[in-house]
Amino acid sequence: MREAAQRLVDVRARMRELERTHSTLRGAVGGNGGGYVAGDLGAVRGELAAAATELAACLETLEELGVQVKDADAGLVDFPARREGRPVLLCWRLGEDEVAYWHDLVEGFAGRKPVDWAE
Secondary structure, three states: OHHHHHHHHHHHHHHHHHHHHHHHHHHHHHOOOOOOOHHHHHHHHHHHHHHHHHHHHHHHHHHHOOOEEEEOOOOEEEEEEEEOOEEEEEEEEOOOOOOOEEEEOOOOHHHOEEOOOOO
16 A cells, blocks of 8 residues: 555656646747747647556555545545544555554544554
8 A cells, every 4th residue: 555655646746747847838839939849748748648547546556445545645545444433534644654543534634633552
């Protein structure tokens, strides 16, 4: 799961770079060209499409594991669980060593509380 979350974050970062490049190229090609050609724009569009396909595959992999992706840019995911008989979400973010937090279904990340695995 950690590898899929890392790949998700990496792909999203690359997509943001490509989106900025696409915007710059679109403006340049639409103006006087700025030394760029329409082929440059097409290449970026192709790379964006490939990245979108890879992003979808990462999301599918995580969903198959029962993971709910909450923030693809940060690698923030939740896992459905039960605590004291009620549904909650275990919460993990890329960079954390283990799943160590939980929150109610409506609280989200801001409402994270430490897991007491001894309970």
